[in-house]
Amino acid sequence: MATATPRQRRKDARPQELLDAALQLFVEKGFAATRSEEIAARAGVAKGTLYRYYPSKDELFKAMVRDNLSVHIAESAAQAAQYEGSIAELLSQMMQAWWAKVGHGNAGVVCKIMMVEARNFPELARFYVEEVIRPSQALIGGLIERGIRTGEFRAVPVEATVHMLIAPMLHMLLHEHSFGEHDICHQTMAAEELLDAQMALLLHGLLANPA
The missing domain is CATH 1.10.10.60 (Homeodomain-like)
Structure with missing residues (x-):
């Protein structure tokens, strides 16, 4: 060879x-x-x-999105398709894994850039919606629907619940790559702990028979 x-x-x-x-x-x-x-x-x-x-610069940015974000969404979707256990546990694992892969480093920076620049670059914004936002929402929404079908979750408005799961992640991501970069606003609790608290609060509202 x-x-x-x-x-x-x-x-x-x-x-x-x-x-x-x-x-x-x-x-x-x-x-x-x-x-x-x-x-x-x-x-x-x-x-x-x-x-x-x-x-073009646009094509370069699209490649950056695919390289840093799309690949993680595809990996999570493949994992979810093969998973047979508790949906509540899978959601918690996926949120922690998403933060570990996306919240830190390049992937999180790409997310922040898109949120800042989307208004001025509508074509890139549409690409980002199709490549990142919709697949992410479909993945999480599909898991919530599975939990409802199996009786693990009570019937909840799926779309609204998806946004409730994603919104805190975006907040932490913006903090990580803005205030966190300069240590201006001291965060005493790790992001992983905040995610655990978020999931504990949300799951008690999702579970059909909370302990």
């Missing part, structure tokens, strides 16, 4: 290097203010090389 040359390895890594450079600049300057040539320079390549992989 032929061994990849250093040149080939660098070429294979280049798309990720471009995504990393773009994310750094989007955080520093915002999506609108970042120019394609700045991304190329940060990644150490020519502007033409950037366009070879990503024809």
Whole structure:
């Protein structure tokens, strides 16, 4: 089996290097203010090389969303499809896992960028809705419906319950990547503890026969 040359390895890594450079600049300057040539320079390549992989800044951002968010949604959906235990336990596990994968690091930053920039970039906002928001809502809503069908959950308004589950996550994410970045607002409780408290409160309202 032929061994990849250093040149080939660098070429294979280049798309990720471009995504990393773009994310750094989007955080520093915002999506609108970042120019394609700045991304190329940060990644150490020519502007033409950037366009070879990503024809536009919009396409680069879409790749960033798929790389940091869509993959996690797909993994969670696959896990949920094979799961046969308590839906309440699965929801709790998924919320903690989602925070561990998305709340920290690049994925959380991508979420924040989209929330800040959505108004000025409606095409990207529509892409984000189709790629992230609707699949996430469908996944959580499907689990709640399963819990209702099996009798584990009482009958509740599914759409409203989905929003109740997601809203605190978005609040924590915004805090993590705004105030939390500068340690301005001291948070005495870890996000994982807040999620445990949220799920305990919500599940007592969801369960058909709460203990």
